[in-house]
Amino acid sequence: MAEGSAGFSIDELRGGTTDYERDGERHRSAADPAAPLSPSSPTSQQHPAVSGSYVRDSSHQAAPAVQGGQLVTIELQDIGLWEEFRTCPTEMVVTKQGRRMFPVVTVSVKGLRPEAMYSVFMDMILVDNYRWKYHRGEWVPGCKADQPHATIYRHPDSPHYGSHWMKNPVSFTRVKLTNKPGDGGHLVLNSLHKYEARVHVVPEQGQALHPLPCIWKSFPETQFIAVTAYQNDEVGADTHACMFGHKRASQRTQCITYSVYNILGV
Numbered sequence: 228m229a230e231g232s233a234g235f236s237i238d239e240l241r242g243g244t245t246d247y248e249r250d251g252e253r254h255r256s257a258a259d260p261a262a263p264l265s266p267s268s269p270t271s272q273q274h275p276a277v278s279g280s281y282v283r284d285s286s287h288q289a290a291p292a293v294q295g296g297q298l299v300t301i302e303l304q305d306i307g308l309w310e311e312f313r314t315c316p317t318e319m320v321v322t323k324q325g326r327r328m329f330p331v332v333t334v335s336v337k338g339l340r341p342e343a344m345y346s347v348f349m350d351m352i353l354v355d356n357y358r359w360k361y362h363r364g365e366w367v368p369g370c371k372a373d374q375p376h377a378t379i380y381r382h383p384d385s386p387h388y389g390s391h392w393m394k395n396p397v398s399f400t401r402v403k404l405t406n407k408p409g410d411g412g413h414l415v416l417n418s419l420h421k422y423e424a425r426v427h428v429v430p431e432q433g434q435a436l437h438p439l440p441c442i443w444k445s446f447p448e449t450q451f452i453a454v455t456a457y458q459n460d461e462v463g464a465d466t467h468a469c470m471f472g473h474k475r476a477s478q479r480t481q482c483i484t485y486s487v488y489n490i491l492g493v
Contacts, residue, residue, distance in 0.1 A: 294439055299338035301426055301444045304396050305330055309448040315459055316366060317451035319422075325403030325413040332424045332449060333398040339389030343439060344431040346385035347392060349399050350378065351414055351422040354450055359419050361458035369419075376408060376415035379427075386431045397426075404453065416453040424449040 293299065303309070308330045309317075320326045332349060339345060353375050357368035380402050384391065405413040416422060425445035430436075 294338060294340055294343075297338040299428070299442050300336070301428065301442060302335050302337075303446045303448055304333040304335060306448055309446075313448065313450065317449075318454045318457055318459060319404055319451045320457065321404045321406045321416050321418060321453045321455060323405060323407040325405040327401075327403055328399070330449075331398055331400050332402070332426070332446075333396050334426050335396050336392045336428060339393055339428065340436065340439065341388060341390035341393070343389045343436055344386045344434060345389055345392060346387075346429050346431060347382040347397055348385075348427040348429060349380045349382070349402065349414075350425055350427075351416060352425050352445055354421040354423050357421070358417075359421060359452050364459075366452060366458075372420055373417045375417065375420075378413070378415045380414055392428070406453070406455065418453050418455050421450060421452050423447060 312330065319328060336347070353372060355368070356372045358370050358372050359366050360369045361367075380399065382397060382399065383401065384397075403413045404416055406416060406418050407413075408415050423445050425443060427441065427443040429441050430439035
C-alpha cells in the first residue's frame with residue numbers, strides 16, 4: 228500500500244484478533260493468522276462504519292506487550308516540547324490542502340522481534356465528546372462532537388524489519404492534517420475537536436513466526452484542538468518561533484556534519 232492515509236478503521240486493521248488482559252492493560256493477539264486483514268491487502272482499504280475505537284478510552288493504552296519474552300514499548304520523544312504547548316492548550320491548523328504537524332510526533336519502539344516484519348501506523352482519536360469553542364480568551368466545551376473520520380497514516384518505511392524500527396526514533400514528519408474528507412494521503416479531522424495521537428505497530432501477516440500481537444498506544448501529551456486558524460495568538464506566535472528555532476538548529480547540525488565530513492575527507 229502506498230504511503231499515506233487509508234480509508235479503513237483500525238478495528239478492521241486488527242480484524243480477527245482476540246482481546247485479553249495483562250497487568251490491567253488491554254492487548255490483542257493474532258490467534259488466527261488467516262483471520263486478520265493484511266494492512267497491504269487491497270480489501271483493507273474499504274471504508275466500514277466508524278466504530279468507538281476513534282474515541283479515547285482505556286483500551287487505547289495497550290502498550291507495553293511481550294514478544295519472545297521481551298517487553299515491547301512505544302515511548303513518545305520530545306515530551307518537553309509537547310508539554311510546553313499543552314499549557315495553552317495546543318492548536319493544530321487543518322486545511323483543505325493539508326498542513327504538517329508541529330510538534331512532530333516521534334516515538335521510540337523497543338522489544339520487537341528483529342527478524343520479524345512490521346508496519347507502523349498513526350491515527351488521531353477524539354479525547355472527548357465535545358465540539359470546542361474559543362470564548363473570551365479560553366477554550367470551553369460546546370455542543371456534541373461530530374462523527375470522527377476513519378483515516379489512518381502508514382509510515383512510509385512500512386513494512387520493515389523490527390531491527391529497523393528499533394534502530395532510530397520513528398518520526399511522522401510527513402503527516403498532514405486536513406478537514407477535507409476523501410483527500411487521500413492525509414489524516415482527516417473535524418475542526419474545533421480535541422484529538423490525541425495514537426501509534427500502532429502491526430506485524431505483517433503470513434510470516435513463519437509465532438503469532439505476534441498488535442501493539443498500540445496513545446499519548447495524552449500530544450493532545451491538541453484542530454483549528455482552521457490559530458484562535459490563541461500566543462499559540463500561533465510560539466509555534467512559529469519554535470518551528471523557526473528547530474529549523475535553524477537543524478541547519479546548524481547539517482553544517483557541523485558537513486564540516487566534519489570535509490575534515491575527514493568523506
